[in-house]
Amino acid sequence: MAKVSLVDLDVTSKRRPFPNLALMKLSAYHKSKGDEVYLNFPLIQPDITYASCVFTWNGRRRDGLPPEAIIGGSGVDLKAELPPEVEHIMPDYSLYPNVDFSMGFTSRGCIRKCPWCIVPEKEGQIKPWARIYEFWDRRHTKITLLDNNLLAAPNWRQTMEDLIAEGLKVDFNQGLDIRLLNEENLDYLKRVKASELRFAF
Incomplete structure (x- = not known):
């Protein structure tokens, strides 16, 4: 040991x-x-x-x-x-005892190349990474998504459907790309539980 x-x-x-x-x-x-x-x-x-x-x-x-x-x-x-x-x-959430939410990525990378951002160099092109079940601790009713551009991810619908199905309160921590809003993803955003929506770019 x-x-x-x-x-x-x-x-x-x-x-x-x-x-x-x-x-x-x-x-x-x-x-x-x-x-x-x-x-x-x-x-x-x-x-x-x-x-x-x-x-x-x-x-x-x-x-x-x-x-x-x-x-x-x-x-x-x-x-x-x-x-x-x-x-x-x-993840071992007991490492930070006061944390009452789960966190992780369902996608990595981004379609943008903003000059101030390290994501294109660090993570490359956007790609699916995991479903929420890989990092969601069932004791938590809140979840923080660290995806850099969720609405551009190929698996964004699956992620939204999982969040809605489980009734989780979600924090889209890195913001949502306002240029990608359309009727379909707006419908999902209206149904997901989020205390606030932050838009970036």
Whole structure:
């Protein structure tokens, strides 16, 4: 049994932590192997250290990590990916005890090439990724979708139908592409439970 240290480099004294999806998946994977997993707990002597950084301005915080640490996240490496057996595992939501929602991607990539956005370089062309059942913890009535351009995804109808069928309250966290609105997807949006709709682009 290994001791695994997970380091969320975006957690600071000034920022309430938003759950790091990659770390939750790594936690689930290692716990399934019988390993002990610790988040942001520097007092242990770990066998393996993973660190994740979403925001570039926190990238410098990796300087305090052990040299053998495995580091990923868009804040430090746009090409780093989780292995498939980790990427498609149910996240370990207990890693962030105050989180009362599930989160994940049903699609990756985007059809746009906005000059300020890293998504085209990081994820490439838009493609289906998973159904909500891969990351939806049935104890949660709320779900956050991290899709970068859901309405452009080939599987957007399936995602909407799943959300409606399960009665989940959804947060389209990355916004919806207002240029893609039409009568069909507007009908779905009227039927899905969303506290608010954010439109981007």
